Amino acid sequence: MTTIRYSAQRQPLFSRTLHSFATPGGAIYLLLLALLIILTFYNPSLAEPDQMTRFIGRSVPIAVVAIGQYFVIVAGEFDLSMGAVISAQVVLAGNLIGQEPSRIPQVMVLMMVLGTVVGLVNGVLTSLLKVPSFITTLGTALVLSGLTFYFTGGAPSGNPADAFRAIGRGGLQNVPLIGFVPYSVLVLLFVAIGAAWLMKKPFGRMLIAVGDNPATTALAGASPWWIRTKAFILSSTAATVAAVLMVGYAGVSPVVGQGYEFTAITAVVLGGVAWEVDAAQSCPR
Amino acid sequence: MDDSCHGPMPGGHSPVSEQDPDRLHIYAVGGDPAVTRMSGIRESLPAIVAHSLSGLFAGLAGLVIVARLGVGSPEVGTQGGYDLLSIAAVVVGGAVLAGGKGSIWGSLGGILIFATIDSLLGIMEVNPYLKEVVRGLIIIIAVAVYAKRTQLKRSARFDSLRTKSASSMKEGSIR
Numbered sequence: 001m002t003t004i005r006y007s008a009q010r011q012p013l014f015s016r017t018l019h020s021f022a023t024p025g026g027a028i029y030l031l032l033l034a035l036l037i038i039l040t041f042y043n044p045s046l047a048e049p050d051q052m053t054r055f056i057g058r059s060v061p062i063a064v065v066a067i068g069q070y071f072v073i074v075a076g077e078f079d080l081s082m083g084a085v086i087s088a089q090v091v092l093a094g095n096l097i098g099q100e101p102s103r104i105p106q107v108m109v110l111m112m113v114l115g116t117v118v119g120l121v122n123g124v125l126t127s128l129l130k131v132p133s134f135i136t137t138l139g140t141a142l143v144l145s146g147l148t149f150y151f152t153g154g155a156p157s158g159n160p161a162d163a164f165r166a167i168g169r170g171g172l173q174n175v176p177l178i179g180f181v182p183y184s185v186l187v188l189l190f191v192a193i194g195a196a197w198l199m200k201k202p203f204g205r206m207l208i209a210v211g212d213n214p215a216t217t218a219l220a221g222a223s224p225w226w227i228r229t230k231a232f233i234l235s236s237t238a239a240t241v242a243a244v245l246m247v248g249y250a251g252v253s254p255v256v257g258q259g260y261e262f263t264a265i266t267a268v269v270l271g272g273v274a275w276e277v278d279a280a281q282s283c284p285r
Numbered sequence: 286m287d288d289s290c291h292g293p294m295p296g297g298h299s300p301v302s303e304q305d306p307d308r309l310h311i312y313a314v315g316g317d318p319a320v321t322r323m324s325g326i327r328e329s330l331p332a333i334v335a336h337s338l339s340g341l342f343a344g345l346a347g348l349v350i351v352a353r354l355g356v357g358s359p360e361v362g363t364q365g366g367y368d369l370l371s372i373a374a375v376v377v378g379g380a381v382l383a384g385g386k387g388s389i390w391g392s393l394g395g396i397l398i399f400a401t402i403d404s405l406l407g408i409m410e411v412n413p414y415l416k417e418v419v420r421g422l423i424i425i426i427a428v429a430v431y432a433k434r435t436q437l438k439r440s441a442r443f444d445s446l447r448t449k450s451a452s453s454m455k456e457g458s459i460r
Contacts, residue, residue, distance in 0.1 A: 080369070129429040132382045138369055142421025150414035 024272025050179030057171065057182030058249065061086075061242040062263055064188060066271075067195045068238025069264035073273055075231040076211035077126060077133035082239040082264060084141035085118055086257025088148045089243035094158030094252030095151075101163040108244065115240035116233055118144070123229025133232075141261075148254045156253040168248020184245045191241065207231060311335055315384025343367075374399055377427045398427070 011019070020026035040047045046055060065082055072079040089111050096107045122140055126133040152158075171182035198204050206227050209217045214224045243257070250256045310331040313321040318328045350361055372382075378395025380387025402423060406416045 125425060125429065131425060131428045132376065134382055135373060135376055135424055135428045138373055139421040139425035142424070143418045146414050146417030146419075146421060149417070150412060154414070 024270075028271055048179075049177065053171075053178055053181050053185055056188070057184045060182075060184035060188045061168075061246045061249065062260065062267070064191050064238050064242045064245070065260050066264040066267040067191055068235035068242075069261070070195070070268050070271075070273060071207060071231040071234045071238075072133070073265065073268050074211045075207050075228050076214070077228060077231065078137060078265070079122065079232060079235045080134065080137040080261050081118065081122060081141040081144065082235060083257035083260040083262075084144035084148070085115060085236050085239040086243045086246060086260055087254050088144045088257075089114065089240050090247055090250075090252055090256050091148050091152055091158065091254055093164065093243065093247050094160050096158075097160040097164050098158065099161050101161045104161070104164050111240050111243070112237065115236045119233030119236035120229060122236065123225075123232035126232070127225035127228045145254070152254045154254060156251065158252045160247055160252065164244075165248040168245040170248075184248075187241065187245060191238070203227075203230070312385055315386075317385070370399070373424045377424060379431075398423070 017026075021030055036046075045051050065086070069079055069082065092111060092114070093107055096110070097103050118140060122133070122136055125131050125136040125139075167183055169182075171180050171185075173180060175181045199207070206217065206222055209220075209222070210224045210227045217224050217227075239257075239260075242260070246256055310321070310326055311334070313324070313326060314328045314331045314335075321328045346367070347362070350365075351357060354361065374395040375387065375392045376382060376395070377398060378387065378391035378393065380392060399420070402419065403416065406419060411419070
């Protein structure tokens with residue numbers, strides 16, 4: 001034990017966990033625990049494992065959006081276009097897939113491409129043209145939602161095949177101990193682990209560095225514009241993933257994504273991420 | 286209106302009048318709260334005043350809207366997108382999101398641009414949803430056109446206090 005403490009300067013896991021509860025990112029879990037206890041007090045059936053996984057499954061889209069927003073906020077920017085991206089992607093999926101399950105792979109590739117393009121546009125406008133990200137993403141949000149409303153006429157349209165809706169709706173039956181595990185929970189696990197892994201990689205460290213001090217990062221030889229652009233691409237890709245899940249939950253409507261970007265920003269800030277100032281302190285360990 | 290406007294002000298002036306030092310205090314807090322504090326100005330008061338004014342003016346806008354609609358609709362504010370579009374108009378009018386720069390006249394100009402384009406597109410009978418698209422493009426283009434130039438030229442409000450090397454380093458950062 002002592003050797004670990006001397007060599008790596010890391011305290012044992014238990015005391016690290018205990019200390020982390022004093023930080024905003026850790027304290028939020030205590031608050032969550034308290035809320036869950038109150039919730040199960042009023043609704044005891046929630047304590048059953050399969051009800052709990054269903055409950056988590058319903059909140060997966062917003063969690064994925066928040067993870068995407070996290071990358072952008074840590075890099076010192078905003079992404080207000082996520083809600084519009086979700087709506088546009090949901091409508092796109094609903095209308096292009098229709099009742100033919102065979103089109104699902106192509107349409108999903110198209111959605112990913114669209115998400116990447118939106119992120120690229122946001123990133124390039126923000127970092128190369130030096131438009132504040134607030135304005136850039138507000139502009140792309142207006143453009144995207146305007147186009148979505150224009151093509152749908154403002155009414156829900158398109159009804160994707162059940163096989164596609166099953167991604168957001170269905171799940172694994174008869175899992176031992178838990179019972180029912182929605183696919184969306186698996187998606188969340190994948191996205192969360194991937195994001196945590198990414199933040200440990202050099203890319204994640206650069207992201208925090210750019211958010212903390214772009215000048216020194218540039219002087220250290222990195223290219224802040226490309227790092228920020230990648231953050232924007234990640235966020236709109238996350239919005240696309242959330243859109244795929246939301247087709248199953250919420251159905252096809254041009255307003256499904258409305259307000260998601262603000263909920264995501266709130267979630268990220270609640271979790272202790274500061275933007276522009278001392279982003280470095282909130283890096284995940 | 287006058288009471289809520291003047292209440293927190295020590296001098297009893299209107300904070301938006303040209304001569305008032307509190308108007309400069311709002312600029313100072315926006316420019317750098319820490320420096321403002323060190324200059325002997327409480328940074329919380331201008332912030333409270335600014336927020337109160339924003340709430341007050343939002344209330345006034347509500348009066349205008351209810352006079353126009355003739356009915357108290359609970360969703361007219363959120364659906365109108367007033368929060369984001371007002372920020373966009375102010376930024377198009379030359380204010381800087383980081384704070385410390387921008388003028389009332391510039392903001393009015395930004396609003397006039399939006400209003401003119403809205404009615405122009407209305408006269409041209411453009412689809413109302415496509416109007417939104419055009420509005421989004423205009424926000425980006427308008428800011429992009431001068432964002433690069435103003436950021437290169439942009440100096441702090443009190444320019445002489447800044448060293449040249451510090452500002453040139455900051456400009457080189459983003460590229």
